[in-house]
Amino acid sequence: MATEVKTTCPYCGVGCGVVATVGDDGGIGVKGDPDHPANFGRLCSKGAALGETLDLDGRLLYPEIGGQAAEWDEALDLVADRFSQAIAEHGPDSVAFYVSGQLLTEDYYVANKLMKGFIGSGNIDTNSRLCMSSSVAGHRRAFGSDTVPGCYEDLELADLVVLTGSNLAWCHPVLYQRLVAAKAARPQMQVVVIDPRRTMTADIADMHLAIRPDGDVALFNGLFAHLASSPAFDQGYISPHTSGFAEAFAAASAFDQATLARLTGLAEQELAAFFQLFESSEKVVTCYSQGVNQSVSGTDKVNAIINCHLATGRIGRPGMGPFSLTGQPNAMGGREVGGLANMLAAHMDIEKAGDRDQVRRFWGAPAIAARPGLKAVDMFRAVADGRIKAIWIMATNPVVSMPDADAIEAALRACPFVVVSDVIRQTDTTRHAHVLLPSLGWGEKDGTVTNSERRISRQRSFLTAPGEARADWWQLAEVGSLMGFAGAFAYASASEIFAEHAGLSGFENDGRRDFDVGAYAEIDGAGYDALMPFQWPQPRGKASTVTRFFADGGFYHPDGRARFIATTSQIAKRVSDAFPFTLNTGRVRDHWHTMTRTGKSARLSAHIGEPFVEIHPRDAMELDLSPADLVVLESPFGAAVVRALITDRQARGNLFVPMHWNDQFAAKARIDALVPPITDPVSGQPASKNVAVSARRFAASTYGFAVSAARPEGLDCAYWALAKARAGWRLELASQTEPDDWVAWCRRIFDIPVDIEPIGYADGPSGHRRLAFFDGAKLLLALYLAPEPVAVARSWVVEQLGASHADLRLRFALVAGRPGADKPDPGATVCSCFNVGINQIVAAVRGGCRSVEAIGQTLNAGTNCGSCRAEIRGIVDGCLAAAAE
Ligand SMILES: Nc1nc2c(c(=O)[nH]1)N[C@H]1C(S)=C(S)[C@@H](COP(=O)(O)OP(=O)(O)OC[C@H]3O[C@@H](n4cnc5c(=O)[nH]c(N)nc54)[C@H](O)[C@@H]3O)O[C@H]1N2
Numbered sequence: 001m002a003t004e005v006k007t008t009c010p011y012c013g014v015g016c017g018v019v020a021t022v023g024d025d026g027g028i029g030v031k032g033d034p035d036h037p038a039n040f041g042r043l044c045s046k047g048a049a050l051g052e053t054l055d056l057d058g059r060l061l062y063p064e065i066g067g068q069a070a071e072w073d074e075a076l077d078l079v080a081d082r083f084s085q086a087i088a089e090h091g092p093d094s095v096a097f098y099v100s101g102q103l104l105t106e107d108y109y110v111a112n113k114l115m116k117g118f119i120g121s122g123n124i125d126t127n128s129r130l131c132m133s134s135s136v137a138g139h140r141r142a143f144g145s146d147t148v149p150g151c152y153e154d155l156e157l158a159d160l161v162v163l164t165g166s167n168l169a170w171c172h173p174v175l176y177q178r179l180v181a182a183k184a185a186r187p188q189m190q191v192v193v194i195d196p197r198r199t200m201t202a203d204i205a206d207m208h209l210a211i212r213p214d215g216d217v218a219l220f221n222g223l224f225a226h227l228a229s230s231p232a233f234d235q236g237y238i239s240p241h242t243s244g245f246a247e248a249f250a251a252a253s254a255f256d257q258a259t260l261a262r263l264t265g266l267a268e269q270e271l272a273a274f275f276q277l278f279e280s281s282e283k284v285v286t287c288y289s290q291g292v293n294q295s296v297s298g299t300d301k302v303n304a305i306i307n308c309h310l311a312t313g314r315i316g317r318p319g320m321g322p323f324s325l326t327g328q329p330n331a332m333g334g335r336e337v338g339g340l341a342n343m344l345a346a347h348m349d350i351e352k353a354g355d356r357d358q359v360r361r362f363w364g365a366p367a368i369a370a371r372p373g374l375k376a377v378d379m380f381r382a383v384a385d386g387r388i389k390a391i392w393i394m395a396t397n398p399v400v401s402m403p404d405a406d407a408i409e410a411a412l413r414a415c416p417f418v419v420v421s422d423v424i425r426q427t428d429t430t431r432h433a434h435v436l437l438p439s440l441g442w443g444e445k446d447g448t449v450t451n452s453e454r455r456i457s458r459q460r461s462f463l464t465a466p467g468e469a470r471a472d473w474w475q476l477a478e479v480g481s482l483m484g485f486a487g488a489f490a491y492a493s494a495s496e497i498f499a500e501h502a503g504l505s506g507f508e509n510d511g512r513r514d515f516d517v518g519a520y521a522e523i524d525g526a527g528y529d530a531l532m533p534f535q536w537p538q539p540r541g542k543a544s545t546v547t548r549f550f551a552d553g554g555f556y557h558p559d560g561r562a563r564f565i566a567t568t569s570q571i572a573k574r575v576s577d578a579f580p581f582t583l584n585t586g587r588v589r590d591h592w593h594t595m596t597r598t599g600k601s602a603r604l605s606a607h608i609g610e611p612f613v614e615i616h617p618r619d620a621m622e623l624d625l626s627p628a629d630l631v632v633l634e635s636p637f638g639a640a641v642v643r644a645l646i647t648d649r650q651a652r653g654n655l656f657v658p659m660h661w662n663d664q665f666a667a668k669a670r671i672d673a674l675v676p677p678i679t680d681p682v683s684g685q686p687a688s689k690n691v692a693v694s695a696r697r698f699a700a701s702t703y704g705f706a707v708s709a710a711r712p713e714g715l716d717c718a719y720w721a722l723a724k725a726r727a728g729w730r731l732e733l734a735s736q737t738e739p740d741d742w743v744a745w746c747r748r749i750f751d752i753p754v755d756i757e758p759i760g761y762a763d764g765p766s767g768h769r770r771l772a773f774f775d776g777a778k779l780l781l782a783l784y785l786a787p788e789p790v791a792v793a794r795s796w797v798v799e800q801l802g803a804s805h806a807d808l809r810l811r812f813a814l815v816a817g818r819p820g821a822d823k824p825d826p827g828a829t830v831c832s833c834f835n836v837g838i839n840q841i842v843a844a845v846r847g848g849c850r851s852v853e854a855i856g857q858t859l860n861a862g863t864n865c866g867s868c869r870a871e872i873r874g875i876v877d878g879c880l881a882a883a884a885e
Pocket residue numbers: 012013131164165166167168170171172194195196197199211212213214215216289290291292326327328584585586587588589590591592593689
């Protein structure tokens with residue numbers, strides 16, 4: 001009998017409930033939990049493919065010291081010794097932890113307690129610095145606490161949903177599906193998308209405002225000034241519950257309409273239409289994510305948005321409020337335990353003596369940190385210049401994800417002692433570790449996460465721990481004990497840690513702090529096992545039904561009032577003659593961050609298999625770029641080579657490159673190597689979305705496409721990009737110099753035995769060459785080379801990896817790169833759930849399907865997770881428009 005375990009998806013901050021089943025044969029099934037209030041049974045493509053990412057291929061299974069397998073005792077002793085030694089010689093600020101919003105709350109709590117309470121330094125920061133810190137700073141400035149006032153239901157209840165700097169369709173797909181369903185049920189609901197690009201999210205938009213990069217403060221200032229002289233202005237809310245209106249209003253009214261139009265890049269009519277819509281829609285939710293946070297004006301953007309909601313009193317009531325969409329599964333939990341260098345546990349303030357004293361007493365801590373620690377960018381600067389002698393990196397991959405990533409790599413290379421806890425053996429960061437610690441991954445570990453709407457859910461284990469892997473909290477607690485703090489770190493289980501965390505949240509709270517889950521301070525193992533998803537606050541002794549904050553004021557500044565913030569950020573001019581393009585970076589639908597997990601799934605790798613740059617057709621023309629050409633991007637900090645994706649979804653002068661590709665999957669596509677370490681002055685969050693770069697065509701003499709059964713090793717072409725396929729790997733490559741002998745090159749890179757002879761052909765005039773190697777009926781490798789980007793039926797070729805090639809005709813069809821007439825090429829995957837390609841969808845439209853629904857009925861595409869529906873609509877509309885021309 002298969003056992004069912006209820007757990008939570010480890011990807012985005014929507015925090016969907018998952019039911020995992022492990023069959024008698026060890027097979028793992030994953031489906032949406034119909035009872036979970038975040039998703040009511042839905043999952044997106046990433047959640048649905050979780051089962052494909054749990055194999056042990058590439059897993060880190062044993063501790064390692066200096067690249068050699070080691071015992072836990074040895075490794076932990078070494079970590080404790082080296083940290084203690086640095087502290088003894090250079091003081092507590094000579095060590096640091098760099099952790100992650102992908103830790104569970106319990107892991108995070110222990111990390112923060114050890115660093116801030118016992119080592120006595122503030123030097124623990126987290127990848128949330130790159131993610132949510134502008135939202136945290138904006139909330140704290142406005143509300144006096146880091147409180148998300150609303151909940152998901154507000155998106156369904158609103159008459160107007162504004163999505164700014166959010167590609168909800170790809171980054172929070174299940175929440176997007178809820179919005180789509182609500183709009184379908186109530187078509188009068190309006191959706192406005194504010195994004196320099198026309199993303200898939202814009203598919204449901206009634207209005208898409210293609211804002212100039214970083215034009216948001218000007219836009220929301222303009223809106224605020226407009227609202228202040230409109231009937232929507234709510235003096236009845238402002239007078240009793242807020243302060244600072246006059247200064248904020250003065251700052252917001254600085255510009256006339258023409259200046260606003262210039263600063264936002266929007267037409268005056270667009271501005272007027274948006275302002276009017278916002279004014280007349282009482283039930284309005286403004287959702288924002290990284291287009292807002294990741295900016296030099298990120299905190300001001302957040303406050304400019306909040307100002308508009310405070311001015312209209314539209315906050316904390318059903319269907320109303322500013323809503324920060326959190327990225328990582330436990331971005332919120334990390335904030336609750338105070339994982340940021342400038343926070344203290346349980347939403348307390350490290351800069352307040354009273355708060356420090358409270359936490360110190362609760363922990364029985366010897367040496368609570370007296371001041372904030374270094375924020376991520378500054379922390380790695382301190383690693384680089386030798387102030388930090390030992391760093392422990394846990395559940396994050398900074399050599400890929402931090403700005404000025406090459407400098408991060410150099411800093412780690414120079415650091416005397418680097419510890420990395422990860423689930424994957426080989427990442428761009430683990431290669432610099434002196435000590436590698438194997439962590440439990442999703443499905444193995446136990447704990448809690450908090451989603452964007454303050455809902456705490458359990459992640460439960462349903463797999464046995466592989467190899468010697470251990471929980472992150474256990475690793476931290478062991479080191480804490482070895483450093484001499486045994487009493488404070490004697491945890492036997494995650495539930496004990498959760499209970500302590502809950503206790504601290506309620507400790508001397510009395511409603512003065514928003515974060516209070518004191519009701520769970522006495523939870524035991526059984527209670528923790530059975531814990532159902534719940535929203536905070538849940539104070540001790542009174543069952544709380546609070547789902548929203550601030551409808552009636554009650555802010556957490558000492559006077560109980562919210563603050564309007566005068567937002568004055570101007571747009572810094574970044575581009576120059578030498579670096580004329582604005583590079584924007586972000587996400588694609590089916591990959592997660594640095595791809596250590598989604599890169600394992602053939603299904604998820606089929607949607608977009610290569611790093612790319614979106615570029616406007618006219619910019620492409622000026623650079624002499626044809627579709628599928630390669631492009632070199634450069635900034636003063638670094639360079640990348642990626643595929644050109646020419647599209648008018650992109651504005652002129654702007655480029656977009658995904659953040660995902662790393663050195664394991666591409667030759668040179670760590671895009672953060674180009675991003676300068678420029679940060680928001682309030683939050684310290686890097687400005688990852690507005691980078692000045694140059695672009696030029698990469699002049700390759702040879703392009704190649706290959707499928708292979710084995711993973712290639714030691715690739716030496718100037719460009720390559722590797723993706724997992726169902727029965728092997730797919731590879732794109734290009735080079736400016738040729739190997740002397742391609743057959744010998746194939747043998748070396750793909751480990752082809754010498755006794756296997758290739759079949760192939762070379763066409764002199766066109767320069768096209770093909771090579772295929774078979775071991776009996778099994779295809780080992782097919783390589784297609786051409787002087788221009790290779791045109792073969794890629795999806796079909798990829799499918800041939802698992803097929804039998806006993807039939808010689810099939811071998812020759814493969815070398816030709818063309819399926820027979822009876823086997824059409826499905827084309828690039830659009831729907832990953834049912835593996836439906838673009839050519840199949842186009843054929844179905846030609847066959848009479850006129851809508852996304854009709855495509856679903858014919859091909860099943862788009863009928864499971866729904867993440868691809870926007871793309872399908874684009875294809876259907878494109879075909880119908882082409883047919884009408
Ligand atoms: N598929 C997938 N989903 C994910 C993740 C993932 O890796 N993959 N990661 C998760 C995490 S940690 C996060 S933080 C979230 C991020 O979720 P999002 O913030 O939605 O994703 P991004 O693609 O980073 O950026 C969102 C949009 O901001 C736009 N933008 C850029 N500059 C500006 C600007 O100046 N103003 C405005 N208004 N918009 C701008 C970009 O064009 C982009 O479309 O996604 C989460 N979900």
